[in-house]
Amino acid sequence: MPVVRDQAFLLKRAPYGESSLVVHAFTRQHGRVHLIAKGAYRATSRYFCVLDFFDTLDIEWSDGRGQALAILRWGTVLERRRTIAADLERYQAALLMVELTELAGRPDQAEQGLFGLLRTGLDALAAGAAPTLALVVFELGFLQNLGLSPALIACAACGLTAAPVTPDGLRAAFSAGAGGRLCRPCAEEAKRAGRRVGTLPVEILSAAQELSPRGAAEADPIPAPDVPAPDVLVRVRDLLERFLDYHLETRPKTSQTFLSVPNRNAPEPGHPGPAGALP
Ligand SMILES: [Zn+2]
Incomplete structure (x- = not known):
């Protein structure tokens, strides 16, 4: 299975089984991707504490064509924006940006314009706008x-x-x-x-x-x-x-x-x- 690497934002996250997560990510070159992060809650996983909202991520996944969920293999945080979650109004504005991105983002489509918009918007919120x-x-x-x-x-x-x-x-x-x-x-x-x-x-x-x-x-x-x-x-x-x-x-x-x-x-x-x- 081909391995793909791209920058991403988290759009949705839901627990799956005992220690896994199903996540919807919005990527720069591949649009919306649905992934399973096996063992995401284990400290030994290759993406432990990586899958948080509003951060710019660098992720790698196996592109299982024809399967509903691609498999997350690795991930790291390129830019953390912790300050967003510290203020309710800021958090809600960020959440709405993410929700709108989820509505507009398509699978398998490069969406650099939308990706840049979301990054700029979240940066502004993190910087205290x-x-x-x-x-x-x-x-x-x-x-x-x-x-x-x-x-x-x-x-x-x-x-x-x-x-x-x-x-x-x-x-x-x-x-x-x-x-x-x-x-x-x-x-x-x-x-x-x-x-x-x-x-x-x-x-x-x-x-x-x-x-x-x-x-x-x-x-x-x-x-x-x-x-x-x-x-x-x-x-x-x-x-x-x-x-x-x-x-x-x-x-x-x-x-x-x-x-x-x-x-x-x-x-x-x-x-x-x-x-x-x-x-
Ligand atoms: Zn007119």
Whole structure:
């Protein structure tokens, strides 16, 4: 059986038998791999104390083609990130990054973009970045990696300017199903086509844009954006996780609690018309 070696992150871990583990790993060159780590709890095993979440691992496995589980042969930790588990908010942000990676990672596919995103996100958390900031930056990169970046400034449908649609000029039309922000004519058309169209604060859309990964064409050094206020970051997170929720059609466990409250970007109480509806 061919032996494969790659860098990896742990996605899932479950005990198996008396001393073994079944693990789902996300690797740089081979995507998602399901492994059995025999005797992982024995001090003599070749990967004792290696299989922890959030660490960058270097692992070697026998590629048993056609078998459900490949066999882990050896492993070591390239980078430990112990500080993540010491803080609940940081831990939950890291867990959500891992859960999203599990949803998007495919078996037998090089996923260097997604692998790099996860490593950068976990590094930021380990280095003490604000958890919501690290998470939002990860989610924007994650959406881009899937080819699902929401339109945040221009119209998702026609590419033209998408001016605010409320009389106060503070809210723009937005539809997850139509790809994001919309100009008024495209918003009306999306509604006629049966899509859900609401509104989002322009301030939150702009804040998300500021934190979005820059394209290659914009590789010139650009001053780092000012870090938005915590309440703005939380509302950007709300926008991104509802957008992800729509497109992934499954909600990561860590996201469930966060999204169990009403939309944080809904209009103020007393706003004319139904909450978030296109005026
Ligand atoms: Zn348009």
